[in-house]
Amino acid sequence: MEDSILYERENVKWKEQGFTLEEHHAKGLVFDSLLGGNSSGPGVGAKGGSTRSQGAQAPGICAAAGLGRDAIDSLIVSSKADTTLDAIKSLSKRLTPASTVVLLQNGQGVLDLLNTRLFPDPETRPNFIIASTTHGAYRRNRLHVVHAAFGTLNFAIVPNPARAPRGYEHLLVQNHKLLDVGAIPSDPHSTLTLQRTVATLLSLPLNVTWQPIREMQLTVLKKLVVNACINPLTALAECRNGDLFGNGPATDTMRSICAEASTVLIAQARAAAARDRLDDPEGAEERLAQAEEVFKPGGLLSEALDVARLTSQNISSMLQDIQSNRGSTEVEFINGYIAALGESMRIPTPVNLNLARLVTLKATRAGRGPIRRGVF
């Protein structure tokens, strides 16, 4: 089906054409992907798209560029963290070691899940880019997207143990600041699409920045803690982000979330430093010092409070999930991730664990309406 997508930004609308819209079915969800690009060879140029669900909502973007119904060169996935495995599974036969997948989810753990469940062999795994954005967007309808708030988009290339175990930036960065896109090998059987996807991302008018993977890990983990503070509390209290700011019980709970997250993330950084010390003692100490600074509990809390204030009018994505009655949220990839990481290192995280349980309880109850008085 030939289709177009309507974009809206600051009261200006425009139409992007030349996409093919495809529907994929998985676990009761219907994912849409918009296919762009040409059939003459590998190339990127994906412009956007949507994932749609019937019955349950699974909003997001899944855009692909490549060779028609066959192999996909470049796939940009922004479905919710908890639906991403199913979204990619429905396309996995068309993903090859020569494909590149850009992941744009809240939370952590999606890539590990994809690698374990869909792509266990690094030799046959597609190239992965992880990205994180502060742009705000929502859909008016299936193929009509509103870009509501201008932000930033940061991304990093994920190292592949079979191709470039130390990542491409190890070879490409000069003074740790410059990524030479042209130096990513242009092998059509492996990294040509990676090179082209990176070039395309950098050309987008979306305030895009490349980050070395280690720096990006700090960025996404900091965002994880912000989401761990704002999302479950707004979802449980059914309030806007700004209602948390200056509220005593909310601030106290956020303080506990940050204290647990800080202990767990610093313990993880210490374990990584212990491993890295053999290979690169100086770098290991430098990275550990950086992580200890970034994950200080006070700094995490003030970052979360700042974001709550700056996005005061927002309805958080987790509250939107509850309101749309889709029966699930991203909480397992946010507070659940912190709790699981804590468990793996025998560090108790009761606040994050119980918030994840409460949000899950609420999500599974959503849509059933309030209980009626006197009815047993």
Ligand SMILES: CC(C)(CO)[C@@H](O)C(=O)[O-]
């Ligand atoms: C930053 C944030 C909490 C703002 O609403 C957003 O990441 C969200 O809603 O998930």
